[in-house]
Amino acid sequence: MLELKDIERCYTNGSSKTYVLRYVTANIQEGEFVSIMGPSGSGKSTLLHILGMLDAPTAGAYNFLGEPVHTFNERKRAELYQQYIGFVFQAYHLIDDLTVYENLEAPLMYKKVPAQERKSRIADMLDRFNIVAKKDLFPEQLSGGQQQLVGIARALIGRPKLILADEPTGNLQSQQAHEIMDIFQKLNREDGVTIIQVTHSEENARYGNRILNLKDGQLQA
Ligand SMILES: Nc1ncnc2c1ncn2[C@@H]1O[C@H](COP(=O)(O)OP(=O)(O)OP(=O)(O)O)[C@@H](O)[C@H]1O
Ligand SMILES: [Mg+2]
Numbered sequence: 629m630l631e632l633k634d635i636e637r638c639y640t641n642g643s644s645k646t647y648v649l650r651y652v653t654a655n656i657q658e659g660e661f662v663s664i665m666g667p668s669g670s671g672k673s674t675l676l677h678i679l680g681m682l683d684a685p686t687a688g689a690y691n692f693l694g695e696p697v698h699t700f701n702e703r704k705r706a707e708l709y710q711q712y713i714g715f716v717f718q719a720y721h722l723i724d725d726l727t728v729y730e731n732l733e734a735p736l737m738y739k740k741v742p743a744q745e746r747k748s749r750i751a752d753m754l755d756r757f758n759i760v761a762k763k764d765l766f767p768e769q770l771s772g773g774q775q776q777l778v779g780i781a782r783a784l785i786g787r788p789k790l791i792l793a794d795e796p797t798g799n800l801q802s803q804q805a806h807e808i809m810d811i812f813q814k815l816n817r818e819d820g821v822t823i824i825q826v827t828h829s830e831e832n833a834r835y836g837n838r839i840l841n842l843k844d845g846q847l848q849a
Pocket of ligand 1: 639646648666667668669670671672673674675718
């Protein structure tokens with residue numbers, strides 16, 4: 629499903645070049661549940677953003693479902709993203725001036741899901757994540773954990789083929805974290821959704837079938 633060949637991401641500052649990712653080569657098959665681990669600053673979020681087509685590599689090739697993403701412009705990448713990917717951001721990225729309900733509705737509007745179907749999917753998500761009472765509140769009126777739940781619900785609501793999640797349970801209590809991991813595992817096993825998560829937790833990583841370890845921007849054997 630995803631093929632990475634010598635992916636590199638560097639930042640140029642004057643005459644100095646900093647490599648955040650280098651020589652990253654990996655294949656991820658449809659139906660896998662992969663965990664990316666590694667120290668803070670090792671490039672995990674950067675890699676996830678590239679996989680999610682929200683950022684582009686400075687060198688290397690990235691094929692997604694056979695499409696050469698590294699040759700695409702931003703608009704074409706955004707189209708692929710909207711069609712196939714649900715992204716859970718490390719910093720939630722909810723839209724401040726939309727309510728919880730509207731935040732969940734946004735990806736469905738992009739996908740042109742009809743109104744009745746939008747309503748029922750949103751109701752289902754609010755219910756599943758136990759945030760029905762919060763539906764008319766704005767993100768700033770929620771706790772960090774509640775914002776995280778909305779961020780996860782928003783990533784799942786479009787029924788993506790690929791879920792990319794950057795420390796999806798970082799701000800949740802352990803009981804809630806287990807529930808989220810159980811939801812991911814069920815989506816993976818029963819619906820065949822491919823999942824790639826960044827996590828610092830060995831326990832979370834065990835829900836997946838494989839671990840990729842990043843260190844100083846490179847994958848470790
Ligand atoms: N715009 C930028 N300019 C220069 N360096 C950057 C920029 N954005 C990120 N970096 C650097 O890239 C490196 C990797 O960052 P990244 O956010 O991918 O790390 P991470 O593994 O997700 O860390 P964490 O576990 O703390 O979330 C960091 O050293 C960071 O300073
Ligand atoms: Mg990060």
